[in-house]
Amino acid sequence: MIDEKKTFFKPRTEAQIQKLHTSNAYSQRNLIERIDSLNPNDDALILRTRITPGRFFKGKKGEKLAGKQASLKAYHHGDIISLNVPTTLKQCLEESRIPLKFRQEAFEKALAELKEEEINYIGYTTRVNFGDRQVRFFPFVWMPEGVKFFGYAETQTEKGIEINTKYQNAERAKREGVSVPVVVPSRTQKQDKYRYRLIHVPILRGIENLATVLNLKPAVEVGQDEEDYTEPRSRPAHDRWNFRYTWKDESEGSNRITFYPHDVAAYIGIIKKELENHNMTPLEMNPFALTSRHGAELYKKLCNNILIYDPSLSGGKGGLRHLHIDEKCILWARAIKVFRHDDIAYWDPGRDGKLKDYDWTLKK
Numbered sequence: 156m157i158d159e160k161k162t163f164f165k166p167r168t169e170a171q172i173q174k175l176h177t178s179n180a181y182s183q184r185n186l187i188e189r190i191d192s193l194n195p196n197d198d199a200l201i202l203r204t205r206i207t208p209g210r211f212f213k214g215k216k217g218e219k220l221a222g223k224q225a226s227l228k229a230y231h232h233g234d235i236i237s238l239n240v241p242t243t244l245k246q247c248l249e250e251s252r253i254p255l256k257f258r259q260e261a262f263e264k265a266l267a268e269l270k271e272e273e274i275n276y277i278g279y280t281t282r283v284n285f286g287d288r289q290v291r292f293f294p295f296v297w298m299p300e301g302v303k304f305f306g307y308a309e310t311q312t313e314k315g316i317e318i319n320t321k322y323q324n325a326e327r328a329k330r331e332g333v334s335v336p337v338v339v340p341s342r343t344q345k346q347d348k349y350r351y352r353l354i355h356v357p358i359l360r361g362i363e364n365l366a367t368v369l370n371l372k373p374a375v376e377v378g379q380d381e382e383d384y385t386e387p388r389s390r391p392a393h394d395r396w397n398f399r400y401t402w403k404d405e406s407e408g409s410n411r412i413t414f415y416p417h418d419v420a421a422y423i424g425i426i427k428k429e430l431e432n433h434n435m436t437p438l439e440m441n442p443f444a445l446t447s448r449h450g451a452e453l454y455k456k457l458c459n460n461i462l463i464y465d466p467s468l469s470g471g472k473g474g475l476r477h478l479h480i481d482e483k484c485i486l487w488a489r490a491i492k493v494f495r496h497d498d499i500a501y502w503d504p505g506r507d508g509k510l511k512d513y514d515w516t517l518k519k
Contacts, residue, residue, distance in 0.1 A: 190486070201463070258444055298444045301416035
């Protein structure tokens with residue numbers, strides 16, 4: 156039995172989308188502007204062009220993979236934008252730029268010389284040579300989904316996202332960041348809340364803040380007894396089954412820390428709580444490309460106004476389906492190219508208003 160999403164997170168069904176005023180796209184050129192121009196209540200676009208890069212449709216033995224398999228492969232091994240962050244502790248302590256600047260610079264450099272249809276990035280990464288030295292992976296699709304998650308928690312639940320930023324050792328917290336327990340609601344009906352921690356969260360202002368946030372990661376709660384281990388409710392299922400093996404000739408290890416919408420929403424919750432205390436540090440050190448209101452509107456259309464033709468469906472005869480995760484990531488990267496970073500991947504409170512007030516409702 157497939158777990159059912161709560162109403163807030165349910166997209167239009169394929170049948171509902173096909174009942175809208177539909178048009179077809181046979182080319183990837185100028186595709187983002189076509190999507191952006193859709194009326195979210197009345198229009199739909201059927202993509203009859205492949206978004207997942209062709210190289211991911213080839214299996215180990217040369218066989219052609221189905222769309223779902225190719226998309227999963229692309230999610231694990233697709234193109235990424237590596238942020239040029241300081242790699243040593245000394246460099247971090249001497250750096251004056253905040254994470255936002257590193258994203259702006261890296262996105263601009265990676266996308267500037269590419270045509271829209273040539274862009275296949277699925278997210279961005281950071282890595283430093285201290286701490287656990289693991290790659291941090293930020294899939295593009297989880298950035299707007301995380302903002303949506305936060306909006307749900309703030310407007311549809313009694314307690315919102317529960318945050319505890321109290322700390323015992325202030326000196327250590329300043330040097331290493333704070334371990335913050337978070338309680339995040341589930342997007343799935345009748346499923347327990349997620350209870351875990353975000354560790355290395357920059358709360359106390361200091362020169363260590365950049366080094367701290369570059370080691371940010373989620374950690375599951377572990378009780379004193381083995382039976383108290385809460386891992387099944389601590390991380391989303393997608394994360395617990397997110398196995399990845401790098402190509403034989405890659406220098407990067409197979410394990411990397413992937414951030415999910417739960418983590419984005421939880422960090423926004425920390426930003427909100429600390430702003431109430433007039434503390435700007437978590438916001439200034441925010442590692443997530445929080446979406447603008449325009450970006451939220453575009454993401455809403457990717458979920459509810461777009462179908463793609465997939466010849467591997469319906470016994471080889473082909474059919475229409477929603478976009479896969481990798482396809483949304485790629486289109487999100489292209490939107491950053493077309494409209495630029497600050498218009499899509501940057502939350503400006505003065506321009507966009509409160510994140511919780513973005514409109515995610517649907518007119519069926």
